[in-house]
Amino acid sequence: MSAAPPAVILVRPQLGQNIGSCARAMLNFGLTDLRLVAPRDGWPNVDAGPSASGADSVLADARVFDTLQEAVADLHYIYATTVRGRELTRPVVTPHRAAAEMRERDAPSGLLFGPERSGLLTTDLVVAHAILTVPVNPAFGSLNLAQAVLLAAYEWYQAGATTEASVLANYDAPAAHGELEGLIEAFDAELTAAGYFAPPETVAAKRMTLRNLLTRPAYSGKEVRTLRGMVTAFTGRRRSRQT
Amino acid sequence: MSAAPPAVILVRPQLGQNIGSCARAMLNFGLTDLRLVAPRDGWPNVDAGPSASGADSVLADARVFDTLQEAVADLHYIYATTVRGRELTRPVVTPHRAAAEMRERDAPSGLLFGPERSGLLTTDLVVAHAILTVPVNPAFGSLNLAQAVLLAAYEWYQAGATTEASVLANYDAPAAHGELEGLIEAFDAELTAAGYFAPPETVAAKRMTLRNLLTRPAYSGKEVRTLRGMVTAFTGRRRSRQT
Numbered sequence: 001m002s003a004a005p006p007a008v009i010l011v012r013p014q015l016g017q018n019i020g021s022c023a024r025a026m027l028n029f030g031l032t033d034l035r036l037v038a039p040r041d042g043w044p045n046v047d048a049g050p051s052a053s054g055a056d057s058v059l060a061d062a063r064v065f066d067t068l069q070e071a072v073a074d075l076h077y078i079y080a081t082t083v084r085g086r087e088l089t090r091p092v093v094t095p096h097r098a099a100a101e102m103r104e105r106d107a108p109s110g111l112l113f114g115p116e117r118s119g120l121l122t123t124d125l126v127v128a129h130a131i132l133t134v135p136v137n138p139a140f141g142s143l144n145l146a147q148a149v150l151l152a153a154y155e156w157y158q159a160g161a162t163t164e165a166s167v168l169a170n171y172d173a174p175a176a177h178g179e180l181e182g183l184i185e186a187f188d189a190e191l192t193a194a195g196y197f198a199p200p201e202t203v204a205a206k207r208m209t210l211r212n213l214l215t216r217p218a219y220s221g222k223e224v225r226t227l228r229g230m231v232t233a234f235t236g237r238r239r240s241r242q243t
Numbered sequence: 244m245s246a247a248p249p250a251v252i253l254v255r256p257q258l259g260q261n262i263g264s265c266a267r268a269m270l271n272f273g274l275t276d277l278r279l280v281a282p283r284d285g286w287p288n289v290d291a292g293p294s295a296s297g298a299d300s301v302l303a304d305a306r307v308f309d310t311l312q313e314a315v316a317d318l319h320y321i322y323a324t325t326v327r328g329r330e331l332t333r334p335v336v337t338p339h340r341a342a343a344e345m346r347e348r349d350a351p352s353g354l355l356f357g358p359e360r361s362g363l364l365t366t367d368l369v370v371a372h373a374i375l376t377v378p379v380n381p382a383f384g385s386l387n388l389a390q391a392v393l394l395a396a397y398e399w400y401q402a403g404a405t406t407e408a409s410v411l412a413n414y415d416a417p418a419a420h421g422e423l424e425g426l427i428e429a430f431d432a433e434l435t436a437a438g439y440f441a442p443p444e445t446v447a448a449k450r451m452t453l454r455n456l457l458t459r460p461a462y463s464g465k466e467v468r469t470l471r472g473m474v475t476a477f478t479g480r481r482r483s484r485q486t
Contacts, residue, residue: 178316
């Protein structure tokens with residue numbers, strides 16, 4: 001897990017706004033090495049800053065190269081992000097797999113992304129060791145440049161992230177939300193009748209606590225019905241005492 | 244793996260352009276159930292179509308609700324996407340974990356996303372069974388609405404995807420790309436001298452084949468140097484025959 005984050009190489013990028021969006025996507029997941037090969041509108045590009053949304057350091061440190069060969073000369077593992085990988089004999093890997101591979105290696109890696117409109121050419125792909133293809137809906141594959149960068153960067157970060165998901169102790173199927181609302185309303189109505197919601201400055205907090213108590217356990221439909229029966233029993237007893 | 248794709252519930256979304264971008268992000272990964280709670284600028288919104296980039300069916304089928312409670316009444320598992328989950332007692336899960344959970348269940352799930360500027364309020368979070376938080380660079384967390392939708396949808400699709408990464412048979416460390424370029428140039432120069440690149444209409448194809456032959460195996464630095472030695476040997480022998 002000692003590998004440096006991969007370089008992101010944008011080959012002949014067209015719009016400065018998209019370069020900025022790529023910088024933002026990168027920095028969210030700890031990638032900072034941005035390389036531009038023959039950007040169409042030159043560099044720096046005033047359109048890049050606003051869409052970087054604060055990832056200015058990535059733009060400031062971006063390096064520009066005349067040729068792709070120069071841009072990747074120091075990289076040992078190069079992934080070309082494209083759906084057009086079939087023309088070359090290369091392994092085709094998912095972003096998840098590529099992230100695992102890059103994490104396992106000590107040598108610097110790079111991720112190539114083509115121009116917005118046309119994508120990478122076959123003559124670009126030849127520098128790559130593998131083709132990175134994002135599995136998408138076969139009926140609708142429409143990822144823009146920054147989204148492709150985001151997904152590759154996301155997987156790289158997750159492959160090294162130590163975040164653990166905390167798990168519900170109770171896996172019984174929760175009731176539909178409408179049933180929970182009905183239960184909350186029943187409690188609220190009876191507690192109101194019982195004068196529970198006083199003094200006024202405590203009402204909001206009491207209602208939030210009530211919601212938390214009833215929604216946090218993810219009660220099943222049967223549990224919700226049982227609780228409503230209890231409310232009826234309690235309040236029936238109270239009313240009988242009042243008569 | 245029989246679960247339907249989760250619904251995406253946008254709570255008080257502000258910009259139509261972002262709603263369109265969310266629809267595009269969704270459809271890339273097979274999500275089609277878009278629900279809008281009190282969209283700021285009403286619905287339909289003419290700004291949504293262009294940024295949907297063809298995901299018009301998702302926009303056309305989008306349903307609008309006055310309240311969040313109505314929007315989620317039929318859902319059994321609800322994930323609120325936010326970084327502000329600490330105020331409530333809920334499990335906090337990663338997108339990867341949430342995807343696995345949703346795939347395991349037969350009951351319909353939903354993903355809540357808040358307004359662009361403010362995110363979800365605590366009073367929105369109370370309908371959720373869990374908080375979905377994307378692990379990001381602690382020094383720079385800046386995901387926009389469509390990016391958050393994209394990552395959640397991506398993980399849902401990948402959890403059911405059958406795509407397998409194809410693996411390199413040879414895991415020896417490849418040479419740096421600059422070494423490979425040097426090898427290709429050496430072959431090219433000697434083959435040119437040998438008259439290999441003729442007739443003219445075959446030159447481009449021959450050079451592409453040469454590149455493929457030399458780059459596809461991901462030769463190590465030692466293999467590259469060995470190959471260059473062979474070229475020298477071959478051409479030396481040829482020259483000696485010519486004298």
